[in-house]
Amino acid sequence: MNPLPPKPAVFLLLLFSVIFVGTHFSIAIDTSNSTIQIINDGDHLVSTNKNFTLGFFSLNNSTTPRYVGIWYSQIPQRTIVWVANRNQPLNDTSGTFALDRHGNVVLFTPTQTISLWSTNTTIQSNDDVSIELQNTGNLALIERQSEKVIWQSFDYPSHVFLPYMKLGLNRQTGFSWFLTSWKALDDPGTGNFSCRIDPTGYPQLILYKGNVPRWRVGSWTGEKWSGVPEMTRSFIFNTTYIDNIQEISITDGVTDDTVLTSMTLDESGLLHRSTWSEQDKKWKDYWWAPTEWCDTYNQCDPNTNCDQYDTKQFYCKCLPGFEPRSNQSWLLNNPSGGCISKRPNAMCRSGEGFVKVSRVKVPDTSMASADLSMSLEACAQACLNDCNCTAYASANELTGSGCVMWHGDLIDTRTFANTGQDLHVRVDAIELAQYTQNSNRPSTKKVIVIVVVSFVALVLLLTSLVYLWKMARKRRERSRSLSYDLGDTLNPNEFDESRTNSDLPIFDLLTIAKATDDFSLNNKLGKGGFGAVYKGKLTNGVEIAVKRLAKNSGQGVEEFKNEVNLIAKLQHRNLVKILGYCVKNEEKMIVYEYLPNKSLDTFIFDDSKRALLNWKKRFEILRGIARGILYLHQDSRLKIIHRDLKTSNILLDVDLNPKIADFGMARIFGQDQNQANTNRIVGT
Structure with a gap:
């Protein structure tokens, strides 16, 4: 041929x-x-x-x-x-x-x-x-x-993780997909840093320097890596995680192919997520790691918890049931050697139990075992029956199911500010009793409050009846000055700053001032007809939005009273949640949950942000608004017409879920009422 x-x-x-x-x-x-x-x-x-x-x-x-x-x-x-x-x-x-x-x-x-x-x-x-x-x-x-x-x-792959690319391991062939950094900005040769999935024990993603772990991204928790609290369900990415007998891998798809985004492992050993901004003509990083002191692998050595949010003490703390290996080193803020069991011979006896450590990145899972079909209750019992089990946690944060158990030392545990998993650490009977006693004992702050209140009450009892009468009269006058009748809207009990509604807490003015840094311009989110809105952060880490009524805005007083009494009675996923209010002299404020993506108009009227709203997301936003309106008009205990529905009053949470806000101009209808007259023109 x-x-x-x-x-x-x-x-x-x-x-x-x-x-x-x-x-x-x-x-x-x-x-x-x-x-x-x-x-x-x-x-x-x-x-x-x-x-x-x-x-x-x-x-x-x-x-x-x-x-x-x-x-x-x-x-x-x-x-x-x-x-x-x-x-x-x-x-x-x-x-x-x-x-x-x-x-x-x-x-x-x-x-x-x-x-x-x-x-x-x-x-x-x-x-x-x-x-x-x-x-x-x-x-x-x-x-x-x-x-x-x-x-x-x-x-x-080289140093960039693109959408639809894999990171992981083929369990059958041993072939691995992983990132490696460049040597330098001008040298794309294989550098010192790599990011790959370690399949030993319970699989986890680790950033290495050479062959030594530098930062443990963590194990998969159902929607994110345990070491990346910022990694939430996103409207940009469709993340697929696979863990079966064939392979273990993760792939990030994108819901909108016009969005250019990638994750890069740079020559300095930083992982960062970037998105191309067509408006600014440059790449914008919106996440990078490792950056914090506690990110460094095993920073505090074994059986410790690295908590850099406790500024009053050394960042490294022993986990429950453990104590420093060297007290002298720890007094010098040197965690060398980590922590050891207080009573190693007392373990695996009757009366044992677990102490929960919250908001943590769970320990290194390379020496852990996992059963994804087991319930958390069964997991606790299985760990208790195994003398070598030192801790357990849920494998899936979304469902609260699955079981991960640790055997031996607990390595590289750290605390996060607002999120994380619960780690249940095994302790002996003596330690368990101490933790139980401490949890039932009133806190020092509570004791101080009780003493102060008792002392004040004693002083008040010793004062004259005339003084008490004057104080009562002033309180009544102030209550009358703040009381109101909503007329065509609502007739609640009189509005009194001295009363505490269990459904609507009263915030102290000093608390709000501290949370907003004295209403700093840097925390100002926007300004409306009746005042400004500020971002704040409470001492417990909860982020808030504070609507502060302008002192010279006489028109807004009625709307303020209406909103405080009305929105407290509403509970729906597509309505903004009110956390409380504050009335002090001329100050009138409402405290809401903080929604990081602001209002819908900031997306619609911004060229770069508008591109992020594909048709699927737009439909979801419209459907959410419709659900909220249906609830107000039909399903809530009160039949409510908003009367001021516009894009600036539609707020978006971190996943772009819509929440209807600003009920200052809302009006209540009777259940059988289908029309009414208004005394003035309002809203849109």
């Missing part, structure tokens, strides 16, 4: 892949060995599509060394996402990026005597394969007949 000539389909594929290049490249067919070549004669492109470009590049405006890589097509600031020959640069101004006779993609020196890089696959002939630069940024070598991907760049 005569040998078949090269198939023209292969030639056409490569011709189309460089159709935008013009004369910068030549395509040659060497009939002696059936090799199709794309020969580079300068710093030009090999292939491009609407999202990504494959080509030769150099760094720092130099001509050598040269690399073959992939970068974003439409971004003026060249951002390299993958490098083929990162450790074998081309020290010449030209080279050959070719599909050889064996079906491999190969990078040759100009003389074609040395292969600097190859896909290194086993294929019979290049007649059977095609090469494609996909819109995801993946360079794929595809078998024609079966359309099977034989090799792809996504299997060999």
Whole structure:
């Protein structure tokens, strides 16, 4: 049989892949060995599509060394996402990026005597394969007949984790997908830092420096890594986590392909998430780690909890049932040696139990075991029955199910400010009794309050009846000055700052002033017709929004009273939640839950933010608003018409769920009433 000539389909594929290049490249067919070549004669492109470009590049405006890589097509600031020959640069101004006779993609020196890089696959002939630069940024070598991907760049990431790329491990073959940093800004060679999933024990993601853990991203908790509290359900990402007998991996998809986003492991060992801002023409980091003192792996040594939010004490604290190995070192704020069991011989006896440590990144799970089908109650009993079990926790934060048990030392536990998991640490009977006693004992603050209140009561009893009568009269006068009748809206009991409604707490003015940094301009979120709104943070870490009625706004007093009494009676996921109010002299304030994405109009009327609202998210927002209106009009105990519904009064939480706000102009209808008159024009 005569040998078949090269198939023209292969030639056409490569011709189309460089159709935008013009004369910068030549395509040659060497009939002696059936090799199709794309020969580079300068710093030009090999292939491009609407999202990504494959080509030769150099760094720092130099001509050598040269690399073959992939970068974003439409971004003026060249951002390299993958490098083929990162450790074998081309020290010449030209080279050959070719599909050889064996079906491999190969990078040759100009003389074609040395292969600097190859896909290194086993294929019979290049007649059977095609090469494609996909819109995801993946360079794929595809078998024609079966359309099977034989090799792809996504299997060999460099320093950038793109959407639809995997991080993880194939349990059957041992093949791993992981990130490695560059050596330096101008050197894409393999650096010192890597980020990969460790499958031992209960799998977890770890950032390494060399072979030593630098930061433990943590184990998967159902919606995020245990060490990344900022990683919540997002309207941008569709995260898929797989853990089965075949593989363990994580992939981030995007709900809107027009959003350019990636995670990068830079040369300094920082992981950061970035999104391209078309408005500012630059990449914007919205998350990076490790950054905090407690992020460093095993910062406080074994059996400790690193809590940097307790500013009054040393950050390192022993877990329940443990004490410092060296008291002298700990007095010098040196946690060397960590903590050891107070009574090691008392363990695994009757009367034992667990002490809950809240808001933590659970310990290193490489020495832990997991049963995802077990309930948390069964997990506690299983740990208690195992003398080597030192702690347990839920494997899935979303469902509260699954069981993770630790055996031996507890390594790299840390506390977060507002979120985290519950870790149940095993303690002996003596320690359990002490914790139980302490939890039932009144706190020092409560004792002080009781003593002060008793003393004040005693002083008041010793004062004259005349003085008590005067104070009572002043209180009544103040109550009358604040009392009101909502007329066509609502007739509640009189509004009195001295009374505490169990459904609506009263905040002290000093508490709100401290939370908002004395109503600092830096905390000002916006201003309406009746006053300003400030962001605040209470001492327990809860973030709040404070609506402060302007002192000279006589018009707003009625609306303020209406909103305080009305919204307290409403409970719905699509209505903003009121936490309390404050009335002090001329100050009148309402305290709400804080919603970080502000109001809907900030998205609609902003070009860059508007792009984040795809049609699916817009429909979800509209549906949420409709649910809230249906509740007000039909399902709530009070039949309410809002009368001021507009985009600035639709607030968005962290997941862009809508919440209707500002009930100052709302009006209540009777259950059988279908029309009414208003005394003045209000709202929109």
